[in-house]
Amino acid sequence: MKTEVSRRSFLQLIGGVGASFMLGGFATLACGEEGASAQNPFAPNVFLKIDPDGVCTVSIARSDMGQGVRTTLAMLVAEELDADWSMVKVTQAPGDRATYGGMGTGGSSSVRGTNQQLRRVGASARAMLVAAAAKQWGVEPSACRTEAGKVIGPDGKSLGYGALTAAAKAIPIPTDVKLKDRSEFKIIGKPQNRVDNLDVVTGKAVYGADVRREGMLFAVCLRPSVFGSKSETIDDAKARAVPGVVDVFAISSGVAVVASNTWAALKGREALEVKWTEGPTHSTASLREALKAAAKDHHTMPEGAKRLTANYELPYLAHATMETLNAVADVRDDRVEVCTGSQSPDSAQNNVARATGLTADKVEIHNLLLGGGFGRKFSNEWIGEAVEISKRMKKPVQLLWSRECDIQHDLYRPMSEHVLSATLDAEGKPLGFSHQYLQAPGRGNGDYGTNTYLPYEVPSAGLRSAGVPSSVPTGAWRSVEHSQIIVANECFIDELAHAAGKDPFEFRKSILKNERLLKVLISAAEKAQWGKTMPKGSGQGIACFEGYGSRIAHVVEVTVKDDAIRVDRMVAVVDAGTTINPRGVEAQIQGGFMDGIATALYAEINIDGGAVEESNWSDYGWTRMSDTPKMEIFIEDSGGAFGGMGEVGYPSAPAAIANAVFAATGKRVRKFPIRLSELV
Amino acid sequence: MATYKIKVNGITKTVEAEAEMPLLWALRDLMGLTGTKYGCGIGSCGSCTVLLNGESARSCQTAISDVGDKEVVTIEGLGGKELHPLQKAWVEHDVPQCGFCQAGQIMAAAAFLKETPNPTDAEIDEAMNAILCRCGTYPRIREAIKAAAKEMK
Ligand code: FES
Numbered sequence: 139m140k141t142e143v144s145r146r147s148f149l150q151l152i153g154g155v156g157a158s159f160m161l162g163g164f165a166t167l168a169c170g171e172e173g174a175s176a177q178n179p180f181a182p183n184v185f186l187k188i189d190p191d192g193v194c195t196v197s198i199a200r201s202d203m204g205q206g207v208r209t210t211l212a213m214l215v216a217e218e219l220d221a222d223w224s225m226v227k228v229t230q231a232p233g234d235r236a237t238y239g240g241m242g243t244g245g246s247s248s249v250r251g252t253n254q255q256l257r258r259v260g261a262s263a264r265a266m267l268v269a270a271a272a273k274q275w276g277v278e279p280s281a282c283r284t285e286a287g288k289v290i291g292p293d294g295k296s297l298g299y300g301a302l303t304a305a306a307k308a309i310p311i312p313t314d315v316k317l318k319d320r321s322e323f324k325i326i327g328k329p330q331n332r333v334d335n336l337d338v339v340t341g342k343a344v345y346g347a348d349v350r351r352e353g354m355l356f357a358v359c360l361r362p363s364v365f366g367s368k369s370e371t372i373d374d375a376k377a378r379a380v381p382g383v384v385d386v387f388a389i390s391s392g393v394a395v396v397a398s399n400t401w402a403a404l405k406g407r408e409a410l411e412v413k414w415t416e417g418p419t420h421s422t423a424s425l426r427e428a429l430k431a432a433a434k435d436h437h438t439m440p441e442g443a444k445r446l447t448a449n450y451e452l453p454y455l456a457h458a459t460m461e462t463l464n465a466v467a468d469v470r471d472d473r474v475e476v477c478t479g480s481q482s483p484d485s486a487q488n489n490v491a492r493a494t495g496l497t498a499d500k501v502e503i504h505n506l507l508l509g510g511g512f513g514r515k516f517s518n519e520w521i522g523e524a525v526e527i528s529k530r531m532k533k534p535v536q537l538l539w540s541r542e543c544d545i546q547h548d549l550y551r552p553m554s555e556h557v558l559s560a561t562l563d564a565e566g567k568p569l570g571f572s573h574q575y576l577q578a579p580g581r582g583n584g585d586y587g588t589n590t591y592l593p594y595e596v597p598s599a600g601l602r603s604a605g606v607p608s609s610v611p612t613g614a615w616r617s618v619e620h621s622q623i624i625v626a627n628e629c630f631i632d633e634l635a636h637a638a639g640k641d642p643f644e645f646r647k648s649i650l651k652n653e654r655l656l657k658v659l660i661s662a663a664e665k666a667q668w669g670k671t672m673p674k675g676s677g678q679g680i681a682c683f684e685g686y687g688s689r690i691a692h693v694v695e696v697t698v699k700d701d702a703i704r705v706d707r708m709v710a711v712v713d714a715g716t717t718i719n720p721r722g723v724e725a726q727i728q729g730g731f732m733d734g735i736a737t738a739l740y741a742e743i744n745i746d747g748g749a750v751e752e753s754n755w756s757d758y759g760w761t762r763m764s765d766t767p768k769m770e771i772f773i774e775d776s777g778g779a780f781g782g783m784g785e786v787g788y789p790s791a792p793a794a795i796a797n798a799v800f801a802a803t804g805k806r807v808r809k810f811p812i813r814l815s816e817l818v
Numbered sequence: 819m820a821t822y823k824i825k826v827n828g829i830t831k832t833v834e835a836e837a838e839m840p841l842l843w844a845l846r847d848l849m850g851l852t853g854t855k856y857g858c859g860i861g862s863c864g865s866c867t868v869l870l871n872g873e874s875a876r877s878c879q880t881a882i883s884d885v886g887d888k889e890v891v892t893i894e895g896l897g898g899k900e901l902h903p904l905q906k907a908w909v910e911h912d913v914p915q916c917g918f919c920q921a922g923q924i925m926a927a928a929a930f931l932k933e934t935p936n937p938t939d940a941e942i943d944e945a946m947n948a949i950l951c952r953c954g955t956y957p958r959i960r961e962a963i964k965a966a967a968k969e970m971k
Pocket residue numbers: 855856857858859860861862863864865866867876877878879
């Protein structure tokens with residue numbers, strides 16, 4: 139449990155955020171959330187506050203980018219607190235590592251990394267409320283129980299948590315509390331709607347892009363189209379002549395145009411004439427060749443009756459979060475305030491402190507709702523840009539990345555080449571499995587140790603990774619390396635099944651050594667009526683994945699007609715260990731699968747002359763409503779630890795689609811996105 | 819620069835703007851109505867959808883000078899005192915993930931249901947294809963539209 143010090147900083151926090159970002163006349167534009175409410179709250183630590191009116195406010199120290207973590211984490215606290223869920227509110231913690239610990243949100247780690255701590259927060263507060271009530275009634279705490287925000291005494295009388303806040307404050311924080319057994323859960327495991335829904339559907343939800351401050355200026359940035367080039371000469375005469383443009387100057391990443399509104403800034407940017415230095419002239423074609431040439435390091439495996447080799451090509455992918463990167467920075471001599479949506483607001487605090495020469499405690503990072511993340515909003519470089527611009531302007535400035543900046547200056551999911559080979563014995567059982575994983579550029583030299591990412595029984599398996607140099611900036615994208623390795627593995631396993639003369643489901647089933655994954659695989663096959671007769675031109679595909687503490691199997695049905703692939707149906711069985719919010723799980727599996735369709739059928743980033751060719755939604759293809767198949771999602775938990783949910787729905791999705799395309803056409807997918815003319 | 823009087827959510831507002839400024843930026847930066855979102859600026863994603871005289875329009879492709887006396891309704895003004903049946907259905911069906919596209923989705927759906935009170939799946943697909951959701955909330959959007967259509971009968 140946290141000490142008195144953090145209790146104080148929490149109170150400062152809730153008192154300080156709301157008011158400072160209010161701007162007269164603009165009713166809904168507060169940055170941060172609740173202001174200080176009723177006096178005398180019971181706030182045993184930075185994560186929980188209970189007000190005399192009974193409202194329990196949970197402070198969320200992870201970023202919500204659509205995965206619903208504000209709801210899920212609050213459920214964990216509310217469960218152990220025995221709160222009345224309708225009285226639970228959330229507030230977003232500012233970026234502050236000293237108070238909240240690490241706040242990085244990625245790798246499906248929020249629940250897995252904080253559930254013990256948050257459950258203890260709820261359980262301790264509950265124990266203190268019980269002790270306070272017991273003292274008042276002169277009974278033993280053990281004679282009392284709790285239910286939906288009330289302590290109930292031995293004779294049936296009860297006191298709401300709100301009425302106990304003052305008394306609970308006098309109770310020492312317990313050092314040892316017992317957490318509930320799974321069978322006692324009342325909130326965990328019950329479907330809950332997102333806590334932010336009402337704000338979202340009424341337009342009241344505040345994203346970074348929606349923050350407005352008195353006297354705020356609006357900025358956009360012109361960036362070099364070629365990675366690695368810099369501005370050499372800037373002719374800003376025409377830009378400055380655009381009505382509303384206030385200033386134009388070079389910043390570390392390009393040229394900033396500052397104006398009285400976003401439109402003027404965009405027009406000013408259009409009028410800029412900038413000569414850029416030359417940069418490396420990579421192209422996706424040259425990088426693809428380099429990757430193929432780098433494929434040398436095979437895992438040595440025993441010979442068998444049959445040997446199979448296949449190459450899979452995966453493209454660069456942009457994150458293309460619906461809300462483009464943005465931040466409001468207000469840099470003063472002695473302090474900085476930033477409003478943004480970041481997956482690592484705590485790192486942002488340190489970055490800004492370093493950039494301004496201030497200490498971290500003088501840097502306030504208000505983290506708002508993120509209009510999508512998918513791994514893009516970790517790097518915080520946009521915050522650095524906003525700080526640079528505000529410092530120069532001596533005013534609050536909102537920097538907004540245009541969609542063109544977003545698509546052309548992402549930290550892309552690397553393009554990759556996968557060389558897979560395997561040997562089979564005379565019965566069609568795999569003897570050896572070799573996977574070469576080549577990326578441009580190599581990420582951290584991709585040392586995956588002995589991990590083969592194979593849940594299957596293969597006597598001799600190895601994964602080797604390497605990279606080729608590239609000027610294209612890359613980063614983590616939903617499910618990170620699994621978005622590549624699993625896609626290739628699951629496509630190749632299908633090819634092996636075929637080579638062994640076996641059904642792809644039966645083949646997987648016969649070599650899966652992971653019991654829990656086997657269960658969801660079998661269940662998905664049953665639910666989808668695997669093996670049923672499909673009409674001509676249609677086929678079923680299957681794939682499975684375990685990672686981030688969860689397991690999933692996908693069965694997909696596609697139809698190939700009139701030169702187009704259509705995904706008709708998807709059945710997924712998920713095992714999240716212990717599901718916290720089934721409605722949230724379903725949403726993540728739906729979203730992960732839509733990403734699967736988008737990347738199987740449409741999305742790719744191409745480089746030519748060192749620059750990205752795509753520039754907006756018009757040419758970076760994504761899914762639309764009419765791409766949406768019938769989806770049937772079943773949660774079949776095997777119990778035990780809470781699994782992650784943000785990423786598990788993706789990796790096996792594009793593989794199952796590719797495998798279904800084979801079933802429909804008899805031809806293999808070796809390249810993503812899938813084009814019928816490129817099937818082999 | 820010129821002065822424009824436009825009626826937004828039932829209130830007449832006066833703004834000073836360049837004639838070609840898209841309604842999107844006038845709403846967001848000049849009037850403080852930030853519920854309408856920027857997603858592409860080129861008419862391709864539909865995040866900026868508002869109602870113009872009850873019809874769905876992309877505010878990033880509508881110059882402020884072209885609004886004239888048409889009534890603008892944004893997500894902030896859709897429901898009035900009560901929630902619009904679509905907003906209710908959106909909450910009940912737990913549609914939003916990141917939520918950033920949802921104002922556009924709801925505004926487009928509102929215009930659509932007025933024209934097509936008994937939509938089929940194919941009609942929903944056709945109308946809603948204009949609004950991109952990066953998070954893939956489409957299955958729940960479909961359900962919520964059907965629920966709202968029922969409720970509005
Ligand atoms: S912002 Fe207007 S259509 Fe995308």
